[in-house]
Amino acid sequence: MYALHTPPLSASSSAASTPGNPSKRKPNILFILADQVSAPLLRIHNEASPIKTPHIDALAAKSAVFASAYCASPLCAPSRSSLVTGQLPTRISAWDNASPLGCDVPTYAHYLRREGYETVLAGKMHFIGEQLHGYEERLTSDIYPGDFGWAVNWDEPDRRLEWYHNASSILQAGPCIRSNQLDFDEEVMFKSTRYLYATARRPPSARPFCLTVSLTHPHDPYTIHNEYWDRYEGVDIPMPEVNIPTEEQDAHSRRLLKVCGLLDEDIPDEAIKRARRAYFGAMSYVDDNVGKLLQVLKDCGMDDNTIVIFSADHGDMLGERGLWYKMSFHEGSARVPLMIFDPRQIAPNVIHKNVSNIDILPTLVDLVxxxxxxxxxxxxxxxxxxxxxxxxGLPNYDTVYGEYCGEGTVAPLMMIRSGDWKLVVCPADPPQFFNVKCDPHELHNLATSSDSAVQETFQHFLIMAKHRWNFDAIHNEVLKSQRTRRLCWDALKEGRFESWDYQPREDAGNKYIRSTMPLDDLELQARYPPVDSMGREKPRGQAKGIAAAWGE
Known part of the structure; x- marks a missing residue:
C-alpha cells in the first residue's frame, strides 16, 4: 500500500482552475519523450515500416500529428535544453553534451508551475550542473552524467575522444537479458506509473500535474530484451535505402564517419540487419510503455482530462547514407515524431507544415x-x-532552424528548413541545398544547380542564413566555452570529486503504512478506487468518488 503525502496548496494554486470557471480543473499533462526516434522510420509516417508500434499508432489516430517536425539540434543535451526552454542552442549556449543550462533560463516546467501545475520529471533530460530547472520533483536520476566530462575539443579537430560513438554498438548488436538502458527505463516506468496512481488518489482540489516521462530507448547500443527481439523473428528487416560511397560523402558526413570510427570500417550486412532489428525491437519496447502509461490514465479515469504529447529529442540515421546515430541534419537524424492529444479541443489531423520541438513550450502554455x-x-x-x-500568417510560418556545434563538426553547422527546401551551411564546408519534397532522400545537392529559379531560391536562403547567424562570433563563443569547461573539468577531477548527478529523494516517513496518520484514514485514501462500507466500488475519477473519500 502506498500512503499519499499531499502538500498544502500553494498561493498560486488558484491558477489550477480554468479562468471563468473556478470549479473546473485545468487539464493534466503527460509528456512522453523517447530518445533517438527517427520519424521517417515510424509507421505513422511510413505505411511500409515494419516497426510494430500499435499504441503510438492508436494515439496518433486521435491526435494532431506533425509530419514535418524537427529537433533544434541533433544531439541529446543541446536538443533537450532547447526543447525545455523553447530557445535555440545559440541563444542559451547549448553547444554539446557537456554544456550547462543556466538556472535562470525559464523552462516549460517554470511556466506551468507558475500556472499552478505540479511539474514532475521521470527519466533522462541530460542537464549539466543544476538538475531541476523548474521541475518540482525528479523521480529518478539521469542515465547520463551531469558534468563536463563530455565536452568537445575543436582545438584538436583530428583527435578522436574516447567517449565518442564507435562501431561496437553496430557490430555487437543483438538480443540481451539486461542492459543499462533496460535497468533505467524500468525504473522510469515504475516511478511514473506509481506517481500516476498516487495522483488519482488525491483530493479534487489538488493541483493538476505535468508529468514528463523521458525514456532512453531506442538510443544505441542496439540491444534489446529477447522478448522484443523475438517479435521480429521472421520479419524482413530492410536494409538502408541509400548507400553512398565514402569518397562521395559530403564533408560533414565524412567527419562523422571518422568521429564514430566508421571511416575505414566495413560493416557486414548481417550486422546492419541485427542493429536495425534491435532498434525496431527497442521502438516496440517504447510503444509498450506508451501503452502502459495511457492504460493507467484510463484505469484511473484521467484520460478525459489529460493532454498527452509524444516526441523525441532527435533521430537516428540507422545506416542510411552509411551513417549511424545522429549529429547531422539529414532527415533520419533531424526529423522527430510530434503528436498532441487533447481530449477537450483537438480533432485528429495531420499537419504537414514545418515545426520544431522548441514549439512545445509555448504550445503547452497556450493549451492551458x-x-x-x-x-x-x-x-x-x-x-x-x-x-x-x-x-x-504566423510570424515563422513553415520555417524552422537547427543549430549544431558538437562532435563531428569543426565550426557551427546550421540548418534552415522552409517550405519544401532545406539549407545546411557551415563555414568549413560547401553548402548543401535540397528540395526535400521532390528529393526525400536528399541525394541531389542543388547548391550548384544551373536552374536559375533554384539558384535564386538558394541565394535567398544563403542571405537568410547570413542575416541570422554571425558564424565567426558563434565559433569564438564555442571555443571559449570548450576551453573553460575543459579547465574546470581537469581541476574537478583532482582530489575529492563532488557529483552533480541528481539524487532522487524518497521520504520513507510518508510511504505505505505509518503511525503518524490514523489507520482508517490512511486505508481510505490509499485504496483506489474508493469503496463504500460494504466494499462496493465507487465511481472512478478525480472529480467523482474520490471527493467522498476525502470528505469533500
Missing part, C-alpha cells in the same frame, strides 16, 4: 490558457493555431 512573458526571449511558436486552423 497560460501566458508567456513577452519581454523574455522565445524562439518557439505555439502550435495551437495549427490545431484550430488559424496557422496562416
Amino acid at each position: 490558457n497560460g501566458s508567456l512573458d513577452i519581454r523574455l526571449p522565445m524562439d518557439g511558436n505555439s502550435l495551437v493555431p495549427y490545431l484550430n486552423g488559424r496557422a496562416k
Whole structure:
C-alpha cells in the first residue's frame, strides 16, 4: 500500500482552475519523450515500416500529428535544453553534451508551475550542473552524467575522444537479458506509473500535474530484451535505402564517419540487419510503455482530462547514407515524431507544415490558457493555431532552424528548413541545398544547380542564413566555452570529486503504512478506487468518488 503525502496548496494554486470557471480543473499533462526516434522510420509516417508500434499508432489516430517536425539540434543535451526552454542552442549556449543550462533560463516546467501545475520529471533530460530547472520533483536520476566530462575539443579537430560513438554498438548488436538502458527505463516506468496512481488518489482540489516521462530507448547500443527481439523473428528487416560511397560523402558526413570510427570500417550486412532489428525491437519496447502509461490514465479515469504529447529529442540515421546515430541534419537524424492529444479541443489531423520541438513550450502554455512573458526571449511558436486552423500568417510560418556545434563538426553547422527546401551551411564546408519534397532522400545537392529559379531560391536562403547567424562570433563563443569547461573539468577531477548527478529523494516517513496518520484514514485514501462500507466500488475519477473519500 502506498500512503499519499499531499502538500498544502500553494498561493498560486488558484491558477489550477480554468479562468471563468473556478470549479473546473485545468487539464493534466503527460509528456512522453523517447530518445533517438527517427520519424521517417515510424509507421505513422511510413505505411511500409515494419516497426510494430500499435499504441503510438492508436494515439496518433486521435491526435494532431506533425509530419514535418524537427529537433533544434541533433544531439541529446543541446536538443533537450532547447526543447525545455523553447530557445535555440545559440541563444542559451547549448553547444554539446557537456554544456550547462543556466538556472535562470525559464523552462516549460517554470511556466506551468507558475500556472499552478505540479511539474514532475521521470527519466533522462541530460542537464549539466543544476538538475531541476523548474521541475518540482525528479523521480529518478539521469542515465547520463551531469558534468563536463563530455565536452568537445575543436582545438584538436583530428583527435578522436574516447567517449565518442564507435562501431561496437553496430557490430555487437543483438538480443540481451539486461542492459543499462533496460535497468533505467524500468525504473522510469515504475516511478511514473506509481506517481500516476498516487495522483488519482488525491483530493479534487489538488493541483493538476505535468508529468514528463523521458525514456532512453531506442538510443544505441542496439540491444534489446529477447522478448522484443523475438517479435521480429521472421520479419524482413530492410536494409538502408541509400548507400553512398565514402569518397562521395559530403564533408560533414565524412567527419562523422571518422568521429564514430566508421571511416575505414566495413560493416557486414548481417550486422546492419541485427542493429536495425534491435532498434525496431527497442521502438516496440517504447510503444509498450506508451501503452502502459495511457492504460493507467484510463484505469484511473484521467484520460478525459489529460493532454498527452509524444516526441523525441532527435533521430537516428540507422545506416542510411552509411551513417549511424545522429549529429547531422539529414532527415533520419533531424526529423522527430510530434503528436498532441487533447481530449477537450483537438480533432485528429495531420499537419504537414514545418515545426520544431522548441514549439512545445509555448504550445503547452497556450493549451492551458497560460501566458508567456513577452519581454523574455522565445524562439518557439505555439502550435495551437495549427490545431484550430488559424496557422496562416504566423510570424515563422513553415520555417524552422537547427543549430549544431558538437562532435563531428569543426565550426557551427546550421540548418534552415522552409517550405519544401532545406539549407545546411557551415563555414568549413560547401553548402548543401535540397528540395526535400521532390528529393526525400536528399541525394541531389542543388547548391550548384544551373536552374536559375533554384539558384535564386538558394541565394535567398544563403542571405537568410547570413542575416541570422554571425558564424565567426558563434565559433569564438564555442571555443571559449570548450576551453573553460575543459579547465574546470581537469581541476574537478583532482582530489575529492563532488557529483552533480541528481539524487532522487524518497521520504520513507510518508510511504505505505505509518503511525503518524490514523489507520482508517490512511486505508481510505490509499485504496483506489474508493469503496463504500460494504466494499462496493465507487465511481472512478478525480472529480467523482474520490471527493467522498476525502470528505469533500
